[in-house]
Amino acid sequence: MKFDQNKKISTFTSKTSTNPMKQILLKYADNGDNNFETFLQLNTHKILNGRKYINDDEVNYLLPIDKIEADREAISYAIRRCLFQKYFFAPIGEKLNTGATVLDIGCGPGFWIKDVGLDHPSSTFIGIDIATTQFPPHDRHPSNVGFLRCNATHGIPFPSETFDFVHISMMCTAFTEYQWYQVIKDVVRVLKYSGWVEIIVSDPLIKNLGKAGKLVMETFFEICEKQGININIHATMPEIIGSVNELEDLEHISAEYPIGDWGGCLGKYAATNLRKALEGIVLTDF
Template identity: 25%
Template sequence: MPWWFFRRRSRGSLSAARAADLAQPSSGWLPGEVALPRLQGSRRYLQEQPYLLPKDLGEVNRLDFQHYILRAILRGNYLAPIKQPRRILDVGCGTGQWAFELAQQFPQAEVIGLDLEQVKPSVSPPPNYRFVQGDILQGLPFESNSFDFVHQRLLVGAIPLAAWPGVVQELARVTAPGGWAELLEVGTALQDYLPSGPATQEINRLGAQLAALRGLDTESIVLRSLGRYLEEAGLVNIRYQPFSVPLGEWGGRIGSLMALDLREACKAISAPIAARFGRSEQAILQLIDQAYQEWSEFHTEWHFAVAYGQKPLTR
């Protein structure tokens, strides 16, 4: 099996994506409502954000690792048909690796990465890259119609479900007429990890309970609503592309790497899960390792999707 193997699911129409969204949004998250400790074990978490994953060196390494996997799956850094953008914005830029590569690909463009913190300040970025500290939940600190390409990915664990329509509207606001906005997200519901074994089902249940306490999506509503969010934000020429990615050695190199990435992401929230539900962290780590073995045994696939749309030239 080739190392870049992945299976493309059937292309979903916008109406199909809308029909799949049957659940009602949950309430949003308020700062301090279910605060994670800033330090738990060896990991560092943000207290005043709904974001579940840690902000530390271990997560920096995982995010860079994940970036290269996603680039291999998509065979590039984006799917939108951008040409020669003058300004590019990456919202929730994380380590900045995606934005660095776009800055190198488009040296004539100004590339801005926005996030809560600059997690790799020691890295020398390309000269046309700039970091801006900000919080998408508080709005973007940019003028309307500012960017030819606006990119956001894997923030389903950071943005409360109720906030998603407004967030995408804000992305569309700063997109220039004729420019593109692109979203990439993963499934959070158990049906997006199929087939699944008992350990996978249990760790998904515990993680979903923790996420629900913070208003985050636990039913893959975001994954199936990306196209609708873009449409409601006024974008056109919308494309919605779901993918199924193998987890485990059965899926070749991509399957092995994605399984490692997901295992590390689960371990990153093992301490909060243990603390919240009165279990030992060692028991949670053992459960994660059992799930990791199941993915190869059951030939589990993980679903995610990319959606992009264009801002009309006249509105």
């Protein structure tokens, strides 16, 4: 499969086959003790330069988890909606209309899952994320949409063959390459035999950067490398998906977009999104 390194966003869609799926061990936290749960809630984040970040040595997530970041994610989501002109590429629409179960890994504020949930009231949608601070209030999302705190690298806390569709979007700075292998393997476990998984990842290559822009991006790459993040995971994703032999029908779709005022409204939003993301990531380098 050929991949264009000049593209900025890539989507991978795969369908599970009928091959038997292997079981893997899951790691869960015992939250039965109320005092322990309170302790977890008080220590789930840290403040750096006025921004809130996840406080967990096992988590490599580079972006903040505060209101500013939620606003940035809204811009990022709007850009993808403009580019793709649809919520998903997998041929799952008919199933969603009749009743399907959907998992959104790294859902954040839940923009995608809320929209798709509204459009498909007969289906059930569950968003998981390690940070609950961005979850919408109970009265601000459809009744067929729910949210759950979960570290996907510890295992997805659902039985095998639970979901018809698994969606993962813009988690490029959340997992190490090794963790991506773990997560994809567990995604296949929770997928039904006829299920689909769709992954949206970004290509960090930006054309025609000036001197200052190149310096910023070099710093960004250095921080990612220090945290064990493969920022070019888009190029490795086919290999990761291929490592799970239960997956078939791999399809790659890419979209390129302008960054800067020269690109009109979309270019301005894209530049704002990039700037705000880099501002948050750089702050984590302590």
